[in-house]
Amino acid sequence: MMTMTRTEESSAVAGVAPVCVLLAFELGERTWKLGFTTGGGQRPRIRSVPAGAIARVAAELASAKGRFQVPAETPVVSCYEAGREGFWLHRWLVAQGVTSHVVDSSSIEVNRRARRAKSDRLDLGGLLTLLARWVGGDRRCWRVVRIPTEAEEDARHLHRTWEALQQDRTRLINRVQGLLVTAGVRLPVTGNFPARIVAAVRWDGTSLPAGVQARLLRAWAQLTFLTTQLTDVEAARPALAAALSPPTAQSVARLQTLRAIGPIGAWVLSTEIFGWRQIRNGRQLGALVGLVPALYQSGETARDLGITRAGNKHVRRLMVQLAWSWVRYQPTSALTQWYHRRFAGGGPRMRRIGIVALARKLLIALWRFVDQDLVPEGAVLKA
Numbered sequence: 001m002m003t004m005t006r007t008e009e010s011s012a013v014a015g016v017a018p019v020c021v022l023l024a025f026e027l028g029e030r031t032w033k034l035g036f037t038t039g040g041g042q043r044p045r046i047r048s049v050p051a052g053a054i055a056r057v058a059a060e061l062a063s064a065k066g067r068f069q070v071p072a073e074t075p076v077v078s079c080y081e082a083g084r085e086g087f088w089l090h091r092w093l094v095a096q097g098v099t100s101h102v103v104d105s106s107s108i109e110v111n112r113r114a115r116r117a118k119s120d121r122l123d124l125g126g127l128l129t130l131l132a133r134w135v136g137g138d139r140r141c142w143r144v145v146r147i148p149t150e151a152e153e154d155a156r157h158l159h160r161t162w163e164a165l166q167q168d169r170t171r172l173i174n175r176v177q178g179l180l181v182t183a184g185v186r187l188p189v190t191g192n193f194p195a196r197i198v199a200a201v202r203w204d205g206t207s208l209p210a211g212v213q214a215r216l217l218r219a220w221a222q223l224t225f226l227t228t229q230l231t232d233v234e235a236a237r238p239a240l241a242a243a244l245s246p247p248t249a250q251s252v253a254r255l256q257t258l259r260a261i262g263p264i265g266a267w268v269l270s271t272e273i274f275g276w277r278q279i280r281n282g283r284q285l286g287a288l289v290g291l292v293p294a295l296y297q298s299g300e301t302a303r304d305l306g307i308t309r310a311g312n313k314h315v316r317r318l319m320v321q322l323a324w325s326w327v328r329y330q331p332t333s334a335l336t337q338w339y340h341r342r343f344a345g346g347g348p349r350m351r352r353i354g355i356v357a358l359a360r361k362l363l364i365a366l367w368r369f370v371d372q373d374l375v376p377e378g379a380v381l382k383a
Helices: 006-015 054-067 088-095 120-135 150-154 157-182 193-199 210-241 246-255 263-274 282-289 313-329 334-344 348-372
Strands: 021-027 031-037 045-050 076-081 099-103 293-298 301-307
Touching (some): 021 120, 076 120, 088 099, 193 210, 246 348, 263 313
Parallel strands (some): 021 076
Antiparallel strands (some): 031 045, 293 301
16 A cells, blocks of 8 residues: 655645635725736736725626636635725625735835836735735735724724824914914913903014914914813713723723823723733734834844834824823832933933833833733832
């Protein structure tokens, strides 16, 4: 009786690998381009459909299976780049029985030539090639986005709305103060600001010009509206807390027991990361937020390019703010002492570098506090 060697056996198993249809999307504002193939160097089948026409997508998928002469029940694996369409297309594909992958566009390999041809057809071909490598087991060809549930995604809108309103309000206050400075007047932007505008006098004792006053009053009206919106968002947070998933709600409550962590910081960290993502280690967490160093080394050349900034910008921005708050309100903690020993005695640039490094260490410490119940060394809990 003839026996098969291990190499022959693995080759036989690989030869009967199931066939699947690969589908790649190039999502445009008006038109979607679809690329189909079954792998093996086959020329892609390219089709165009109106943007958002999911019925046409289903019809083209059925037509592609007929063109490739595969059974209707043949599995389909699809991919598209994360962007303006969000995750609704992924959820629709999964509902149709398609294995869908949403890809981080910044992780896709590209040709490094100074001038390279680029078109939707070439992009689809590249996506299909990388998708075939991913299906074949190559997990380093790109990075797949972790898809939140609709409830997890919806919980992030409250704090992102608050963040956008706060940025607009700060931008508007800076604009008002800039207008005042150009006129040679400095006034506090407080509740009786309209009366101060009318009573303000310039260097020569004259009032502000009518055009400047009108522009300042309009800006004040916008500022008042934004302040009201911020108040409404703050008032809506307790009501929405009841709708959070148990892990997210537990994370929000636990983080707020630490001094220097308020409701906004706890809400952002929980809804963006801690409440639904499975973190394996601290380096993965730092990379997720973009707080890991980006090193460049080639031959004798070695440079530190700073942090990657390739991650969740909302959490990254928050962590820098929380790092300053931690230094102020947790002076006896080991993290604060480390910052003072390494960076506090330097100049402004050294302190900025140090606070970013502290932000990464603090993020990992907060994750361990939530996930493993490890209180940061020397940290003080709220009474």
